[in-house]
């Protein structure tokens with residue numbers, strides 16, 4: 001992944017988050033309050049742990065954050081925050097999903113997953129939509145009714161179909177482009193609130 005040493009990179013360093021991506025969740029949280037104190041949260045693609053740390057801070061000590069990633073991460077701790085537990089695994093592996101589901105149900109499922117980019121915009125988009133669809137499938141297995149879903153997708157021709165799928169499963173859906181997401185980046189976020197169950 002390309003490291004951008006901009007305002008958000010330095011802000012993340014100062015605030016002791018391992019990645020600038022934390023602000024892509026923080027901005028959505030400030031606007032839409034998708035995470036609430038006491039919530040149980042599943043973080044798909046959690047490495048190196050910024051989203052999980054931020055979520056742990058918001059949901060607090062009565063909440064719980066579970067993360068999964070292909071890459072191994074050291075388990076972060078957030079003073080006064082929710083306990084965080086990370087699992088190394090692939091979300092396409094049914095055994096991994098079984099382990100995660102046993103830790104649920106969850107109030108929020110969030111995914112910042114990204115495929116390894118190839119530089120080919122079309123195939124990167126297709127693989128990102130596949131990952132997002134799989135994240136949505138997992139969310140529909142582990143979310144409580146009324147739960148929320150926040151997911152990164154690379155824009156392209158299948159993007160609107162994905163937004164429509166989220167729209168069918170949730171009371172409300174929104175497309176979010178946080179300021180911390182570079183304007184030249186094709187990434188965008190889809191928020192679904194009020195899982196219909």
Ligand SMILES: C[S@@+](CC[C@H](N)C(=O)[O-])C[C@H]1O[C@@H](n2cnc3c(N)ncnc32)[C@H](O)[C@@H]1O
Nearest residue numbers: 045047048049050051069070090091112113114
């Ligand atoms: C942008 S990073 C996540 C950053 C994280 N949200 C944070 O703030 O620290 C995307 C992650 O998605 C993970 N990922 C991609 N495909 C995955 C898969 N099939 N299963 C699990 N994790 C996956 C990658 O390994 C990568 O670490």
